[in-house]
Amino acid sequence: MSNGGDIDAPVTLGNFRNSMNAGAFVSNSSTHVPAMLHNIIENIDTSKNEVAILVSDMKYSPMGKTAAPELLQYQEQIRNVIGVHSNVSLSFVCANSEFLNPNGSVAEANSPYYFIIIGNSENVAAMRNNIARWCEATNSYVESGDMAMNYHTPSYSIENVKNGLLSAEHPKNLITVFDQAVSDTCSFIVRVDMTSYPWGAVDADVLKDCFNAKAVYGSSVDVELLTDDEHLVDNHAYKGDFKRVSYADYLVKLYNVALDDEVIEWTFTNKPFDGRYLMNFNTIINADQENDLSGSFSFNKFIEGCFNARLNTFDENPVRILVSSYQ
Secondary structure, eight states: OOTTSOOOOOOOHHHHHHHHHTTTTOOOSOBOHHHHHHHHHHTOOGGGTOOEEEEEOOOOBOOSTTHHHHHHHHHHHHHHHHHTOTTOEEEEEEEEEEEEOTTSOEEEEEEEEEEEEEEOHHHHHHHHHHHHHHHHHTTOEEEEEEESOBOOSOOEEEEEEESSEEOSSSTTTEEEOOOTTTOSOEEEEEEEEOTTSOGGGOOHHHHTTTEEEEETTSOEEEEEEEOSTTTEEEETTGGGSSOOEEEEEEEEEEEOOOSSEEEEEEEEOOTTTTTOOOHHHHHHHTOSOTTOTTSOTTHHHHHHHHHHHOOOBOOOSOEEEEEESOO
16 A cells, blocks of 8 residues: 555565565655545455554654645544444554664664554454564564444353352353342352453453442442452463453442342443553654654544544443342
């Protein structure tokens, strides 16, 4: 793809690598990220699980007399591109590498670049995990984040039921034989699968505000995020493979139950971690000058434009768990 967004002739991976190492892709023409993004989205078929990956320093660099107004409109242009393509989600992975002078000397030891992943939410999340893991393995990972994602309702399981029996037929939604004569409290763990969420989201300070639960018929419900190593897990390379195993355990306690049955409703929101990045990454994306090799001039506008178009969403219809005194 050209800097202006035109689709070039395809090249093999080997030729691409050789051309990249030789500096053949260096260009002095304007880089029009909105046009590039539009053409990328137009040329992928998300119904076939296609995913596009744009690798770039993401420095929007229009030139000439129109440069200043185009930069002012950049955030709006990104918003417009994402806004009209409701079928795509995006994720970024920021990594760093050496930036070399033409003579081969190192101009900047830690210069940021980006993988922008575009497709449907599930495929984008899976590809983000793989790329982030590769960057982590090569000691180049900086940060990752999601834009215009639909997290739906996360996969979950119910674990460690006390004063009740988890139904074999409905293991996600039914607990039976709650005996109030034994104890006025039924407790269990909701294990939320965090695999599809950004790496930075698996943080106790963030997750404590993500899980919301209430009782439909007026009983009392307490929720506690369990933060020890057994219950808050984010393993990026499970058993040495490129496989992420990640979950958060929430201890739910139901008590003061006046009836024989009670229904607990819970939701899991992404709002506490949207746009929450490491401090050094916030410094990187707010670089003042395009020639700052240690920063990413204008990438903050790209992120903001994506969020202006569509927020990350979750299913607001709650998950319901019936706790019954009957078998």
